[in-house]
Each structure stands twice: as structure tokens, then as C-alpha cells.
Amino acid sequence: MGSKEYMERAEQAVLHTYNRFPVVLDRGEGVYLEDVEGKKYLDFGAGIAVFALGYGNQEYNDALKHQIDQVIHTSNLYYHAPLAEAAEKLVEKSGMDKVFFTNSGTEAIEGAIKAARKYAFLRDGKADHEIIAMNHSFHGRSIGALSVTGNPHYQEAFQPLMGGVKFADFNDLDSVKAQVTDKTCAMILETVQGEGGIYPADPEFLQGVKEICEEKDILLILDEIQCGMGRTGSWFAWQQYGVEPDIMTCAKALGCGIPVGAFVLNEKTAKASLVPGDHGTTYGGNPLACAAVSKVFDLFESMQIVEHVQQVSPYLEKKLDELVDKYDFLTARRGKGLMQGVVVTGRPVGQIVSKALENGLIVLNAGADVLRFVPPLVITESDVDEMIRRLEASF
Ligand SMILES: *Cc1c(COP(=O)(O)O)cnc(C)c1O
Numbered sequence: 001m002g003s004k005e006y007m008e009r010a011e012q013a014v015l016h017t018y019n020r021f022p023v024v025l026d027r028g029e030g031v032y033l034e035d036v037e038g039k040k041y042l043d044f045g046a047g048i049a050v051f052a053l054g055y056g057n058q059e060y061n062d063a064l065k066h067q068i069d070q071v072i073h074t075s076n077l078y079y080h081a082p083l084a085e086a087a088e089k090l091v092e093k094s095g096m097d098k099v100f101f102t103n104s105g106t107e108a109i110e111g112a113i114k115a116a117r118k119y120a121f122l123r124d125g126k127a128d129h130e131i132i133a134m135n136h137s138f139h140g141r142s143i144g145a146l147s148v149t150g151n152p153h154y155q156e157a158f159q160p161l162m163g164g165v166k167f168a169d170f171n172d173l174d175s176v177k178a179q180v181t182d183k184t185c186a187m188i189l190e191t192v193q194g195e196g197g198i199y200p201a202d203p204e205f206l207q208g209v210k211e212i213c214e215e216k217d218i219l220l221i222l223d224e225i226q227c228g229m230g231r232t233g234s235w236f237a238w239q240q241y242g243v244e245p246d247i248m249t250c251a252k253a254l255g256c257g258i259p260v261g262a263f264v265l266n267e268k269t270a271k272a273s274l275v276p277g278d279h280g281t282t283y284g285g286n287p288l289a290c291a292a293v294s295k296v297f298d299l300f301e302s303m304q305i306v307e308h309v310q311q312v313s314p315y316l317e318k319k320l321d322e323l324v325d326k327y328d329f330l331t332a333r334r335g336k337g338l339m340q341g342v343v344v345t346g347r348p349v350g351q352i353v354s355k356a357l358e359n360g361l362i363v364l365n366a367g368a369d370v371l372r373f374v375p376p377l378v379i380t381e382s383d384v385d386e387m388i389r390r391l392e393a394s395f
Contacts, residue, residue, distance in 0.1 A: 001036070002036070002037070003022070003023070003024040003035065003036055003037055006024045006036065007020075007022060007024060021354065021357055023035050023041075023357060024036045024037075025041075027055075028043070028051075028054075028055025028056060029055050029056045030054045030055060030056065030376075030378075031043055031054050031055075031375065031376050031378065031379055031383050032055070033055065033362065039360065040360060041357070041360050041361065041362050042360060042361050042362065042383065042386055042387055042390060043055075043362045043375065043376065044361065044362055044363045044364075044373050044374070044375040044379075044387050045362040045363060045364045045372075045374060045375075046253075046374055046375055046376045047257065048226075048252065048364065048374070049194070049226050049231060049252045049253060049339070049374040050252045050253055050256065050257055051253075051256055051257055051376055052229060052230060052231070052253040052256055052296075052300075052305065052376055052377040052378070053256050053296070053299055053303075053305075053376065053377070053378060054376040054378040055376075057299065059295070059299060060256065060292075060295050060296070060299060063291055063292070063294075063295040064258070064288065064291060064292060064295075066291075067082065067287055067288050067291035067292075068288065070287065071287050072286065072287060072288045073283065073286045073287065073288065074286065074287060075282060075286075076280065076281065076282070076284065076285065080287045080290070081287075082287045082288075082290035082291040082293075082294055083101075083285055083287070083290045085290065085294040086099075086101070086285070086289075086290035086291075086293035086294040086297075087099040087101070087285075087290075089293070089294060089297035089298075090250070090254075090262060090264060090293065090297070091264070093235045093236075093297065094235065094236060094248060094264050095239075095244070096244075096245075096248060096264045096265065096266050097264075097265055097266050097267040097269075097270045098264070098265045098267075098270035099262050099263075099264050099265075100262060100263050100264075100265075100274070100279065100284070100285075101260060101261070101262050101281075101284045101285025101289065101290065101293075102251070102260070102261040102262060102263065102281060102284045102285075103259050103260065103261065103281065103283050103284050103289075104140070104251055104259060104261050105139075105140050105145075105225040105249065105250075105251030105252060105261045106139070106140025106141055106142045106145040106261075107140075107142070107261055107281070107284070108225065108249035108250060108251055108261035108262055108263045109139045109140050109142075109144065109145040109148070109188075109223065109225075109249055109263075110140075110142055110144045110145060111249075111263040111274075111279060112186075112188070112221045112223075112247045112249050112263045113131065113144050113145075113148070113162075113186070113188075113221075114274065114278065114279055115219075115247055115263065115265060115269060115273040115274050115279075116129075116131065116185050116186035116219045116221060116246075116247065116269075116273075117129055117185060117186075118273040118274055118278060119185065119219060119269055119272055119273040120185035120186075120219075122272050122273070123217070123272070126183075128164065128183055129164060129183050129184070129185035129186075130164040130165070130166055130181060130183045130184050130185065131148060131164060131165050131166070131184070131185060131186045131187070131188060132165075132166050132167070132168055132176060132179045132180065132184060132186070132187045132188070133148035133149070133150055133165055133166070133167055133168075133187075133188050133189070134150050134167065134168060134169070134170040134188075134189045134190075134193070135150040135167050135168070135169050135170065136150050136151065136170060136193060136196035136197065136199070136367070137149055137150040137151075137170070137188075137189065137190055137193060137196055137223075138151065138190070138193070138194060138195035138196055139188065139190075139223055139225075139249075141154075143158065143161060143162060144162050146158060146161060147161040147162035147165050148162075148165055148188050150167050150196075151196075164183070166179040167179070170189065170193060170196075170199060170201070170205075171199065171201060171202045171205045172205070173204075173205055173208040173209065176208075176209060176212065177212065180212060180216065180218070184216065184218050185218060185219060186218060186219040186220070186221050186246075186247075187209055187212075187213060187218060187219075187220055187221065188221040188222075188223060189201065189209070189221075189222065189223065190222070190223045190224075190225075190226065190227060191206070191222050191223070191224060191227050191228075191232075191236070191237035191238045191241070192226070192227035192232060192237050192335070192336050192339055194225075194226035194227065194339070194366060194372075195226075195366055195367065196366070196367055197334075197341060197343075197366050197367040197369070197370045198334050198335045198339060198340065198341025198366050198370055198372060199334060200232075200237075200334065200335065200336045201241070203241055203242075206238070206241050206243045207241065207242070207243055209243075210243045210244075213246075219246040219247060219269060220243075220244075220245045220246050220247075221245060221246065221247045221248070221249065222236075222237075222238050222245035222247075222248050222249070223248075223249045224236050224237060224238065224248050224249060224250055225249055225250060225251040225252050225261065226252055226339070226374070227336070227339055228248070228250050228252075228253070228254075229250065229252070229253035229254055229296075229300075230253070230300060230305045230306045230309055230337075230377050231253065231309065231336075231337055231338055231339050231374070231377065232309070232336035232337035232338075232339055233306065233309045233310045233313060233336065233337035233338075234306060235306060236248065237336060240336075244266065245266070246265070246266050246268065246269045247263055247264065247265050247266070247269055248263070248264045249261065249262070249263050249264075250262045250263075250264065253296070253377075254293055254296065255289055255292040255293050255296060256292065256296050257292070258288060258289050258292035258293075259289070260284075260285070260289040260290075260292060260293055262285075262293075303378070305377050305378070308377065308378065309337050309338050309377050310337070312338070312379060312380065312381060312384070313337045313338050313340075315381045315384055316338065316340060316373065316375075316379075316384050317333065317335070317340065319384050319385070319388050320333045320340055320342055320373070321333055323342065323388065323391070323392070324342060327395060329344055329345055329346050329347045329395075330342050330343065330344060330345075331343045331344070331345045335373075338373070338374065338375055338377055338379070339373075339374055340372070340373040340374075341366055341370040341371065341372050341373070342370065342371045342373075343369055343370055344369050344370065344371055345369065349365040349368065349369055349370065349371055350365060352371060352391075352394055352395065353365055353371070355394035355395075356390060356391055356394040358394070359390045359393050359394050360390055361387060361390035361391060361394065363387075363391065373387075375387075
């Protein structure tokens, strides 16, 4: 069957919430995806910062196949070995205390919000707490996560959302201070804003936010769903700032393709927030998901992924900087590690993304005017060179 027929059939049956690109992907190998027609795409999107290991990693695939033959799902009423292993590894690499596994990023955010509210409730017995979130943030599409997503366009049709959310400007400490009240129970921000246009937090900003939080017993929730798991050159981006969150959210590369997320609490928050009966999930952290997480941590270790990101990302930055110098319509580069954005001025980003796809290159946009590069973390310098060639051909 040809691409056209698959696309037509999908459009017949699938709710139209995405304007999909006219490509039917079929398989992947390394940093390339292949469509049903046999055309290959160099993948600098990684399924939106998910597939960190590259496609077709045999050890990862074998671990999943093994777990499928053992048991896929048990519910959270019972223990299983992959749960212990995955949670232990996430605790170790984050230096935090307790993990709750979810099925997605948005659910990790929901859990983080509930944990923060419960913490504040236990402290003062009130239930009217506020959360400060950032403009241009993205935390997911469920009502809770959407409520802390600073994008009015995403929110508009779904009001009324969760109450008690105030917005401040990212990297503007005064605007955060202006929103703090006696009711503030948490601040939530991405350490590096992703969908909003690839904005890393300024160190002074994040440190300032942390100081306010400590002073007023406000919990700091750092959303590491996109920027975590090695992408910026450390296990989690906040580890480069000397600022520890009280709650961290993970997903995307955590399972490298198996749908899994997590919220992770430090000891202070874990000891005084959610207890049995407060939160749950049927699938979350099931044996298959946890086997994936556990194997991802092992492979990151054996393949020295974090070190590799540190080594290869300066080259990507240099090549992107050269593009910005060369083309008038590219006006800035921002980012950290293998999470990079290039600002496009006076041309629709979507057009470049589409043209790149025609030329066998997958890149993403972030917001209306940023080209986003979030490749598998295993890319080499020659993959970067090939990406630049295909991208320039698309301008
Ligand atoms: C993708 C993303 C989410 C939402 O994750 P889903 O798995 O799509 O629900 C939340 N926060 C950030 C920073 C993200 O990039």
C-alpha cells in the first residue's frame, strides 16, 4: 500500500487534532527514519526529544522483548522487579528521594501539582493555594497541566481552567516576586523552555527563584520533561545550575519511546505530601515501562551518553552559529547541549520544516519563529554536517 492510501485512511478514522506532514514513517535505524516508500530522513527531532538512543538499539529492543515475554502489566497493587530497578536508578541520577511513575509528561505535571498542593495543605490546613507559572511555558494538555501552561491560545477554549495560577515572565525575577503571596505553594518552570522557543533559564534567575522558594517555604517544581535525561549535557539540566528542585518532572527520553513519565520528590516533599489514597494510576510504571526506563539508564551509562552530549554539542552550536552568520533571516541561536533553537525572522518556520522534510531532514519548530534541533543523543559530528547540508538546501 502506498503512502497516500495510509494517509487517507488515517484521516478518515483519526480525530483531526494534528496537521500531520505527508509522510508515512515505517522504520528506523540509528539516526535515520525510513518511510513506506523507502525514503530516508535524518532525524533531528527524535520524536520530539524522545528517542535519545537512536533507533534499533539491539540491547534496548531485547530488554523490551524479554519483558514482554515475562509480564507486561500487573497494576500498581503489587511489586515487580523492574519497578524497583527503574525507581532506584532515577533516584540515584537525580539525587532526589522518591519517584512516582506516570504514562506521560502531562500526568507527571498533574502529580507534581497535587503533591505541591498537598504539601501546603498539610502545612497550614488551607486549600486555597496558588501556583506561579511562566509565560510561554509548556507543561502539557490535560486541564491541570494546561492551567500552568502560559499560552493563552492553548487555553482559551477550555476555560474555566484550574484556579489559583498566576503567571510571571521567565528570566525576570521581579515579575516572579510580584506574583508571590502568602498563598503561593509552588513555582513551576522548565529549566530550559522547550515549546516556547528554547529559552534556557539564566543562572541568576533560577538561583533567585530558589531563594524566594526557600525563604517562603514555596516548592520549586522543575519540568525536565524535554530538557532532562542527558539532553543538555548533564543528567538533568538543573544539575548545571546548583539549584535543586523540590519536585522534578520527567518523560520524553525517560523511556526512549515507551510511554512513561515520572515525578520525583526530594525528601522534604516526599515526607509531607502524597500518601496512600491520594494518587494512583492503572498503567503508570508497569513492568514494560519500567523495564524500558531501567534499560535506558543502563545504556546511557554504558554508552556514556551524557559525556557524548558534552563532546558533540559544541560542534552543533558552532555549525548553527555559522548558519546564523551566513543567512540574514536567521537572527539568533539559543539552547543548551543537544537542545538548540535558531530564530527565524521574516520567513515562516513551517515552510523551512516542510522543505527540509522533502530534502530528507526532520527538524521541528518551537513556537512560531524558532527552528528546533533535538536530535537523538547519539549523533556524531558527521551527522551534524549532513544535517547542515540538508538544511541549507531547504532555505
Ligand atoms: C512534552 C512536554 C510536556 C508534556 O508531555 P506529554 O508526554 O506530551 O504529555 C510537558 N512539559 C514539557 C516541558 C514538555 O516538553
